[in-house]
Amino acid sequence: MHTLTLQSVEKVTHDVNRYVFDKPDALSYTPGQAFDLALDREGWRDDKHPFTPTSLPNESNLEFTIKTYVEHDGMTKRLAELKPGDAVLADEPWGAIQDEGPGWFIAGGAGVTPFIAILRERLAEHGTLAGCELIFSNKTEDDIIYRQMFERMPGLSTWFTVTGQNGASVHTGQINRDLLASRIEPGKGKCYVCGPDAMLDDMSEALKAVGVPEDDIITEEFD
Numbered sequence: 001m002h003t004l005t006l007q008s009v010e011k012v013t014h015d016v017n018r019y020v021f022d023k024p025d026a027l028s029y030t031p032g033q034a035f036d037l038a039l040d041r042e043g044w045r046d047d048k049h050p051f052t053p054t055s056l057p058n059e060s061n062l063e064f065t066i067k068t069y070v071e072h073d074g075m076t077k078r079l080a081e082l083k084p085g086d087a088v089l090a091d092e093p094w095g096a097i098q099d100e101g102p103g104w105f106i107a108g109g110a111g112v113t114p115f116i117a118i119l120r121e122r123l124a125e126h127g128t129l130a131g132c133e134l135i136f137s138n139k140t141e142d143d144i145i146y147r148q149m150f151e152r153m154p155g156l157s158t159w160f161t162v163t164g165q166n167g168a169s170v171h172t173g174q175i176n177r178d179l180l181a182s183r184i185e186p187g188k189g190k191c192y193v194c195g196p197d198a199m200l201d202d203m204s205e206a207l208k209a210v211g212v213p214e215d216d217i218i219t220e221e222f223d
Helices: 075-079 109-126 147-152 177-183 197-209
Strands: 002-013 016-022 035-039 049-051 061-067 087-090 103-108 133-138 157-162 190-195 217-221
Touching: 002 061, 035 075, 061 075, 061 109, 103 109, 109 133, 109 190, 133 177, 147 157, 177 197, 190 197, 197 217
Parallel strands: 103 133, 103 190, 133 157, 190 217
Antiparallel strands: 002 016, 002 087, 016 061, 035 049, 035 087
16 A cells, blocks of 8 residues: 655646646556555545556656546545645556557547556657557547647547537547448557446447457456
8 A cells, every 4th residue: 555645736627637646666557557546534545446647657756637526426526625735545556458569549538548658658668659549539629638748649640539519620429330440450459448338348349340359459447
Protein backbone atom coordinates (compact mmCIF):
# COMPACT_ATOMS: atom_id res chain seq x y z
CA MET A 1 0.00 0.00 0.00
CA HIS A 2 1.29 3.44 -0.96
CA THR A 3 0.21 6.84 0.34
CA LEU A 4 -0.01 9.51 -2.38
CA THR A 5 -0.18 13.18 -1.44
CA LEU A 6 -2.03 15.50 -3.81
CA GLN A 7 0.08 18.28 -5.32
CA SER A 8 -2.39 19.94 -7.70
CA VAL A 9 -5.69 19.61 -9.57
CA GLU A 10 -6.61 21.18 -12.90
CA LYS A 11 -9.53 20.85 -15.29
CA VAL A 12 -9.06 19.00 -18.58
CA THR A 13 -12.69 19.11 -19.78
CA HIS A 14 -15.94 20.19 -18.13
CA ASP A 15 -16.08 16.94 -16.10
CA VAL A 16 -12.52 15.61 -16.21
CA ASN A 17 -9.68 16.63 -13.90
CA ARG A 18 -5.93 16.05 -13.95
CA TYR A 19 -4.64 15.10 -10.50
CA VAL A 20 -0.92 15.28 -9.74
CA PHE A 21 0.39 13.36 -6.74
CA ASP A 22 3.85 12.88 -5.35
CA LYS A 23 5.33 9.51 -6.32
CA PRO A 24 6.84 7.34 -3.59
CA ASP A 25 10.29 5.96 -4.42
CA ALA A 26 9.07 2.37 -4.01
CA LEU A 27 6.25 2.76 -6.51
CA SER A 28 6.69 1.42 -10.04
CA TYR A 29 4.34 0.53 -12.87
CA THR A 30 4.12 -0.13 -16.59
CA PRO A 31 2.21 2.30 -18.87
CA GLY A 32 -1.35 1.02 -19.22
CA GLN A 33 -1.52 -0.50 -15.73
CA ALA A 34 -4.01 0.73 -13.13
CA PHE A 35 -3.91 1.34 -9.40
CA ASP A 36 -6.81 0.70 -7.03
CA LEU A 37 -7.16 4.00 -5.19
CA ALA A 38 -9.03 4.84 -1.99
CA LEU A 39 -9.45 8.09 -0.09
CA ASP A 40 -7.27 8.24 3.02
CA ARG A 41 -10.11 9.17 5.33
CA GLU A 42 -12.42 7.46 7.77
CA GLY A 43 -15.08 5.32 6.13
CA TRP A 44 -13.47 5.42 2.66
CA ARG A 45 -10.21 3.48 2.97
CA ASP A 46 -11.83 0.22 1.87
CA ASP A 47 -13.74 1.80 -1.05
CA LYS A 48 -11.23 1.14 -3.84
CA HIS A 49 -11.57 2.01 -7.52
CA PRO A 50 -9.15 1.48 -10.44
CA PHE A 51 -7.49 4.43 -12.15
CA THR A 52 -4.68 4.45 -14.71
CA PRO A 53 -1.74 6.87 -14.47
CA THR A 54 -1.39 9.14 -17.48
CA SER A 55 2.16 10.04 -16.46
CA LEU A 56 5.21 7.97 -17.36
CA PRO A 57 7.03 5.76 -14.83
CA ASN A 58 10.24 7.80 -15.06
CA GLU A 59 8.51 11.10 -14.19
CA SER A 60 8.86 12.51 -10.70
CA ASN A 61 5.12 12.83 -10.05
CA LEU A 62 2.17 10.49 -10.51
CA GLU A 63 -0.63 11.88 -12.67
CA PHE A 64 -4.21 10.61 -13.10
CA THR A 65 -6.82 11.96 -15.53
CA ILE A 66 -10.22 11.17 -14.03
CA LYS A 67 -13.80 11.84 -15.06
CA THR A 68 -16.07 13.15 -12.29
CA TYR A 69 -19.51 11.59 -11.96
CA VAL A 70 -21.29 14.23 -9.92
CA GLU A 71 -24.59 12.33 -10.03
CA HIS A 72 -23.04 9.64 -7.79
CA ASP A 73 -21.94 10.36 -4.24
CA GLY A 74 -18.88 8.23 -4.79
CA MET A 75 -15.15 8.19 -5.35
CA THR A 76 -14.82 10.53 -8.33
CA LYS A 77 -17.08 13.17 -6.80
CA ARG A 78 -15.01 13.14 -3.62
CA LEU A 79 -11.73 13.18 -5.53
CA ALA A 80 -12.88 16.42 -7.15
CA GLU A 81 -13.28 17.91 -3.66
CA LEU A 82 -9.68 17.15 -2.63
CA LYS A 83 -7.23 19.95 -1.91
CA PRO A 84 -3.42 19.91 -2.20
CA GLY A 85 -2.03 18.09 0.81
CA ASP A 86 -4.89 15.57 0.96
CA ALA A 87 -3.94 11.92 0.47
CA VAL A 88 -5.17 8.79 -1.27
CA LEU A 89 -4.07 5.17 -0.83
CA ALA A 90 -2.84 3.07 -3.75
CA ASP A 91 -2.50 -0.70 -4.01
CA GLU A 92 0.07 -2.36 -6.28
CA PRO A 93 -0.50 -1.86 -10.04
CA TRP A 94 -2.33 -4.36 -12.25
CA GLY A 95 -3.78 -4.57 -15.75
CA ALA A 96 -3.80 -6.44 -19.04
CA ILE A 97 -3.11 -3.58 -21.46
CA GLN A 98 0.47 -2.77 -22.29
CA ASP A 99 2.36 -1.77 -25.39
CA GLU A 100 2.64 -4.78 -27.70
CA GLY A 101 3.44 -2.81 -30.83
CA PRO A 102 1.74 -0.30 -33.14
CA GLY A 103 -1.89 -0.67 -34.16
CA TRP A 104 -5.34 0.68 -33.40
CA PHE A 105 -6.33 2.09 -30.01
CA ILE A 106 -10.12 1.94 -29.64
CA ALA A 107 -11.60 3.79 -26.67
CA GLY A 108 -14.92 4.91 -25.26
CA GLY A 109 -14.93 7.97 -23.00
CA ALA A 110 -12.64 7.66 -19.99
CA GLY A 111 -11.45 4.34 -21.41
CA VAL A 112 -8.84 6.32 -23.32
CA THR A 113 -6.77 6.92 -20.18
CA PRO A 114 -4.71 3.69 -20.28
CA PHE A 115 -3.65 4.60 -23.81
CA ILE A 116 -2.27 8.01 -22.86
CA ALA A 117 0.84 6.75 -21.08
CA ILE A 118 1.31 3.95 -23.63
CA LEU A 119 1.30 6.43 -26.52
CA ARG A 120 3.44 8.95 -24.65
CA GLU A 121 6.08 6.34 -23.86
CA ARG A 122 6.07 4.94 -27.43
CA LEU A 123 6.50 8.49 -28.76
CA ALA A 124 9.39 9.15 -26.36
CA GLU A 125 11.13 5.93 -27.42
CA HIS A 126 10.57 6.08 -31.19
CA GLY A 127 10.06 9.78 -31.91
CA THR A 128 6.90 9.01 -33.88
CA LEU A 129 3.62 7.13 -33.54
CA ALA A 130 3.58 6.07 -37.18
CA GLY A 131 1.46 2.97 -37.55
CA CYS A 132 -0.78 3.93 -34.62
CA GLU A 133 -4.36 5.18 -34.86
CA LEU A 134 -6.68 6.32 -32.07
CA ILE A 135 -10.38 5.60 -32.65
CA PHE A 136 -12.12 7.48 -29.86
CA SER A 137 -15.86 7.72 -29.14
CA ASN A 138 -17.55 10.26 -26.86
CA LYS A 139 -21.01 11.75 -26.39
CA THR A 140 -20.01 15.26 -27.51
CA GLU A 141 -16.92 17.11 -28.69
CA ASP A 142 -16.63 18.78 -25.28
CA ASP A 143 -16.13 15.31 -23.78
CA ILE A 144 -13.02 14.49 -25.84
CA ILE A 145 -10.13 14.16 -23.39
CA TYR A 146 -6.80 15.70 -24.52
CA ARG A 147 -8.02 16.15 -28.09
CA GLN A 148 -5.35 18.70 -29.01
CA MET A 149 -2.61 16.60 -27.45
CA PHE A 150 -3.61 13.57 -29.51
CA GLU A 151 -3.90 15.63 -32.70
CA ARG A 152 -0.38 16.98 -32.18
CA MET A 153 1.33 13.66 -31.48
CA PRO A 154 3.70 13.06 -34.42
CA GLY A 155 2.61 10.14 -36.57
CA LEU A 156 -0.62 9.38 -34.68
CA SER A 157 -3.78 9.16 -36.78
CA THR A 158 -6.96 10.17 -34.94
CA TRP A 159 -10.58 9.27 -35.66
CA PHE A 160 -12.93 11.04 -33.26
CA THR A 161 -16.63 10.26 -33.28
CA VAL A 162 -19.50 11.49 -31.11
CA THR A 163 -22.82 9.82 -30.45
CA GLY A 164 -24.94 12.58 -28.93
CA GLN A 165 -24.25 15.80 -30.82
CA ASN A 166 -25.66 17.08 -34.09
CA GLY A 167 -23.53 19.34 -36.24
CA ALA A 168 -20.24 18.17 -34.77
CA SER A 169 -16.96 18.92 -36.52
CA VAL A 170 -15.91 15.30 -36.03
CA HIS A 171 -17.54 12.08 -37.18
CA THR A 172 -20.86 11.05 -35.65
CA GLY A 173 -22.19 7.62 -34.76
CA GLN A 174 -21.16 4.50 -32.92
CA ILE A 175 -17.95 2.60 -33.46
CA ASN A 176 -19.28 -0.46 -35.25
CA ARG A 177 -18.24 -3.25 -37.59
CA ASP A 178 -18.49 -1.09 -40.72
CA LEU A 179 -16.30 1.63 -39.21
CA LEU A 180 -13.71 -0.87 -38.03
CA ALA A 181 -13.67 -2.55 -41.43
CA SER A 182 -12.93 0.81 -43.06
CA ARG A 183 -10.08 1.69 -40.67
CA ILE A 184 -8.35 -1.55 -39.70
CA GLU A 185 -6.07 -3.82 -41.72
CA PRO A 186 -6.18 -7.25 -40.05
CA GLY A 187 -2.76 -8.68 -39.37
CA LYS A 188 -1.05 -5.29 -39.69
CA GLY A 189 -1.00 -4.43 -35.97
CA LYS A 190 -2.58 -4.93 -32.58
CA CYS A 191 -6.09 -3.76 -31.68
CA TYR A 192 -6.27 -2.32 -28.16
CA VAL A 193 -9.76 -1.80 -26.74
CA CYS A 194 -10.69 -0.09 -23.49
CA GLY A 195 -14.13 0.95 -22.26
CA PRO A 196 -17.20 -0.37 -20.46
CA ASP A 197 -17.68 -4.13 -20.35
CA ALA A 198 -20.49 -4.09 -22.94
CA MET A 199 -18.25 -2.16 -25.34
CA LEU A 200 -15.46 -4.72 -24.96
CA ASP A 201 -17.76 -7.55 -25.96
CA ASP A 202 -19.14 -5.63 -28.95
CA MET A 203 -15.73 -4.50 -30.17
CA SER A 204 -14.14 -7.93 -29.77
CA GLU A 205 -16.89 -9.53 -31.82
CA ALA A 206 -16.78 -6.79 -34.46
CA LEU A 207 -12.99 -7.01 -34.77
CA LYS A 208 -13.11 -10.78 -35.20
CA ALA A 209 -15.89 -10.35 -37.76
CA VAL A 210 -13.68 -8.10 -39.90
CA GLY A 211 -10.83 -10.60 -39.76
CA VAL A 212 -8.66 -9.50 -36.83
CA PRO A 213 -6.99 -12.55 -35.24
CA GLU A 214 -8.01 -13.07 -31.61
CA ASP A 215 -4.36 -12.87 -30.51
CA ASP A 216 -4.21 -9.32 -31.90
CA ILE A 217 -7.14 -8.11 -29.72
CA ILE A 218 -6.09 -6.70 -26.33
CA THR A 219 -8.90 -5.54 -24.03
CA GLU A 220 -9.35 -3.88 -20.65
CA GLU A 221 -12.60 -2.98 -18.89
CA PHE A 222 -12.91 0.65 -17.80
CA ASP A 223 -16.27 1.81 -16.42
